[in-house]
Amino acid sequence: MHTQPAPYSWIIPVIVIAIVMALRWRGMGRARRLRLEYLWVVPALYLALAGLLFATMTPHGLGWLWSALALVVGAVAGWQRGKTMKIEVDPETHALNQTASPAAMLFILAIIAVRYALREAASFGGADVVALATDCLVAFALGLLSMTRLEMYLRGSRMVAEARIAKG
Numbered sequence: 001m002h003t004q005p006a007p008y009s010w011i012i013p014v015i016v017i018a019i020v021m022a023l024r025w026r027g028m029g030r031a032r033r034l035r036l037e038y039l040w041v042v043p044a045l046y047l048a049l050a051g052l053l054f055a056t057m058t059p060h061g062l063g064w065l066w067s068a069l070a071l072v073v074g075a076v077a078g079w080q081r082g083k084t085m086k087i088e089v090d091p092e093t094h095a096l097n098q099t100a101s102p103a104a105m106l107f108i109l110a111i112i113a114v115r116y117a118l119r120e121a122a123s124f125g126g127a128d129v130v131a132l133a134t135d136c137l138v139a140f141a142l143g144l145l146s147m148t149r150l151e152m153y154l155r156g157s158r159m160v161a162e163a164r165i166a167k168g
């Protein structure tokens with residue numbers, strides 16, 4: 001038996017997301033320390049999680065192709081997101097600081113909107129559509145997280161090297 005969701009079931013998630021985004025927006029202008037040596041941690045953890053998910057709920061047929069495409073789209077989006085992060089290097093200490101940009105926050109909101117749209121579209125399909133959407137979102141997130149941090153790592157490393165050369 002399929003029950004219809006309440007007409008306003010979307011309100012609570014929207015309120016929670018709005019509160020989280022408002023708190024993030026408030027702290028957005030502050031610079032935070034960027035440690036290049038730790039940028040690999042989140043992608044590695046997510047890779048392990050994605051690997052576990054794909055091992056336990058393996059995509060079938062074209063699911064692999066769609067998942068690979070989602071990974072590539074996520075990687076492109078992650079590279080662009082990484083470029084929106086403002087990175088500065090202290091010329092004396094060579095310490096890096098990052099400041100999240102409003103564009104990065106809007107990017108995250110767009111991803112959340114796409115996720116909800118996919119979820120609604122999947123509700124009209126069966127379990128196969130939901131599984132495919134989940135696989136694609138997992139692959140997209142893996143590409144996004146990995147390439148965001150890779151872009152930041154490469155740019156930060158280059159900035160530190162340039163600062164060291166300039167200092168002599």
